[in-house]
Amino acid sequence: MKISKEGSFYTREYSNLFRELGYPEDEIRQKLDHTWNELFYGTADVRIYHPLDDDKGYIVDTGNSDVRTEGMSYGMMMAVQMDKKEEFDRLWRFAKMYMQHTEGRYKDFFAWHCKPDGTRLSSGPAPDGEEFFAMALFFAANRWGDGPEPSDYSEQARIILRACVHQGEEGEGNPVWDPATRLIKFIPESSFSDPSYHLPHFYHLFALQADEQDRAFWTEAAAASRAYLHKACHPETGLAPEYANYDGTPAAPQPHGDFRHFFSDAYRVAANIVLDYEWFRSDPWQVEQSNRLQAFFRDIEVADYRRYTIEGRPLEEPALHPVGLLATLAMASLAADGPDAEAFVKQLWHTPLRTGVRRYYDNCLYFFSLLALSGNYRIY
Structure with missing residues (x-):
C-alpha cells in the first residue's frame, strides 16, 4: 500500500x-x-465553524462551549489544505484579534481558550496551537502568497516561532521549547511535555522557513522529537x-x-x-x-x-x-x-x-x- x-x-x-x-x-x-x-x-448538531461579524470566524469546542487555539489552528490547517482562503482568513483574524497577546510574559503567544465573542477565559498558551498556527500560516503563504497585515502569513508564522524559542531571553516569560532538550513543553512554565504535541514533520519544515538563526534549532527539535516518541x-x-x-x-x-x-x-x-x-x-x-x-x-x-x-x-x-x-x-x-x-x-x-x-x-x-x-x- x-x-x-x-x-x-x-x-x-x-x-x-x-x-x-x-x-x-x-x-x-x-x-x-x-x-x-x-x-x-x-446542520446545528454537526457543524463546528461559525462566522463572526463581516470578517472573522471561529471553531467551537462543542463539549465545552468555548473557542480553543487547538480548534482554531486545526480549522486553519483544514482550510489551507482545502484551498478555502475566506474561512482561513476569518479564523486567523479572530485568533489574531482576540487570542494573541501583544505584550507581557506571553507576548506573541495565544490565550488557549476564550468565549465565542472573544472574551478570554485563560491567558496562558497551549503550544500545540502555536505550532499548528505557524505551520498553517507558512502553508498559506506558499499556497496563496503573502498580503498586507495580518495576511503577511509567513512573517506572522515567524513571529510565533520566535516567541516559541526565545521568549524570556530579554525580559519576562518562558519559551515553549525546552532549551536544553529541544522538546516542546506542555505549557511555558512546565517541566514536562505532551507526546501528542510532538510534530517533527512540522519542525523539519520550520527549519527551512523560520528565521535563519533558528533553523539549526528546528532541525535539532525534529530529531529530538523523533527520538522522544520512541521513549x-x-x-x-x-x-x-x-x-x-x-x-x-x-x-x-x-x-x-x-x-x-x-x-x-x-x-x-x-x-x-x-x-x-x-x-x-x-x-x-x-x-x-x-x-x-x-x-x-x-x-x-x-x-x-x-x-x-x-x-x-x-x-x-x-x-x-x-x-x-x-x-x-x-x-x-x-x-x-x-x-x-x-x-x-x-x-x-x-x-x-x-x-x-x-x-x-x-x-x-x-x-x-x-x-x-x-x-x-x-x-x-
Missing part, C-alpha cells in the same frame, strides 16, 4: 489509501467535500500517555488531573507519527509502532474503547472521543504494513461524522484522517 520508499517531501507524491482499496476517485472527493461542508456549514510509546502496546516527562516516562498526576494514561490527547500521537512518515520516511520505527498500535485495538469494538494504562490495562472510564480514536488508528495505516491496516481504513470509510455535544474533537481528527488517507494532507 506504499507508493515510494521516499517521503512526499521528496517525491511530491502522496499515498491515497482509499483509492488503493478500490474506492472511486469521485467518491473520495465527494466524501472529502461533504465532510468539509458538514463541519463548516452543516514515550510503550514498546509492546504502542500506547502513549497524555503527559510525559522529557525522558518519555508518564508525568506525575497534575492539580487538574491524572494524565499518565492513554486517553484523548494521546490519540493524536499515532496521526503525528504517520504524517511524519508520509512526508519524510526518516524513521523505520514508525512502521513498527503503527503496527503495534493497530494490533492492540484489533479486537476491540469502537463502542468499547476506554481509557488505558500504557501497558494496556483497560480502566473503567470509556473513551470520550471514540470516533477520533478510530480516525487516528485508520490514519496509522499510512505507515503500518501489518494485517490490520486495510481493515481500519475501511472501517473509517463507513463511519459517519459524530453528532451531538462531544463531536468537535472527534470530527477534527476524522477530517485530518480523511485528508491524509486520500492523499490531500499536503506540504505547501
Whole structure:
C-alpha cells in the first residue's frame, strides 16, 4: 500500500489509501467535500465553524462551549489544505484579534481558550496551537502568497516561532521549547511535555522557513522529537500517555488531573507519527509502532474503547472521543504494513461524522484522517 520508499517531501507524491482499496476517485472527493461542508456549514448538531461579524470566524469546542487555539489552528490547517482562503482568513483574524497577546510574559503567544465573542477565559498558551498556527500560516503563504497585515502569513508564522524559542531571553516569560532538550513543553512554565504535541514533520519544515538563526534549532527539535516518541510509546502496546516527562516516562498526576494514561490527547500521537512518515520516511520505527498500535485495538469494538494504562490495562472510564480514536488508528495505516491496516481504513470509510455535544474533537481528527488517507494532507 506504499507508493515510494521516499517521503512526499521528496517525491511530491502522496499515498491515497482509499483509492488503493478500490474506492472511486469521485467518491473520495465527494466524501472529502461533504465532510468539509458538514463541519463548516452543516446542520446545528454537526457543524463546528461559525462566522463572526463581516470578517472573522471561529471553531467551537462543542463539549465545552468555548473557542480553543487547538480548534482554531486545526480549522486553519483544514482550510489551507482545502484551498478555502475566506474561512482561513476569518479564523486567523479572530485568533489574531482576540487570542494573541501583544505584550507581557506571553507576548506573541495565544490565550488557549476564550468565549465565542472573544472574551478570554485563560491567558496562558497551549503550544500545540502555536505550532499548528505557524505551520498553517507558512502553508498559506506558499499556497496563496503573502498580503498586507495580518495576511503577511509567513512573517506572522515567524513571529510565533520566535516567541516559541526565545521568549524570556530579554525580559519576562518562558519559551515553549525546552532549551536544553529541544522538546516542546506542555505549557511555558512546565517541566514536562505532551507526546501528542510532538510534530517533527512540522519542525523539519520550520527549519527551512523560520528565521535563519533558528533553523539549526528546528532541525535539532525534529530529531529530538523523533527520538522522544520512541521513549514515550510503550514498546509492546504502542500506547502513549497524555503527559510525559522529557525522558518519555508518564508525568506525575497534575492539580487538574491524572494524565499518565492513554486517553484523548494521546490519540493524536499515532496521526503525528504517520504524517511524519508520509512526508519524510526518516524513521523505520514508525512502521513498527503503527503496527503495534493497530494490533492492540484489533479486537476491540469502537463502542468499547476506554481509557488505558500504557501497558494496556483497560480502566473503567470509556473513551470520550471514540470516533477520533478510530480516525487516528485508520490514519496509522499510512505507515503500518501489518494485517490490520486495510481493515481500519475501511472501517473509517463507513463511519459517519459524530453528532451531538462531544463531536468537535472527534470530527477534527476524522477530517485530518480523511485528508491524509486520500492523499490531500499536503506540504505547501
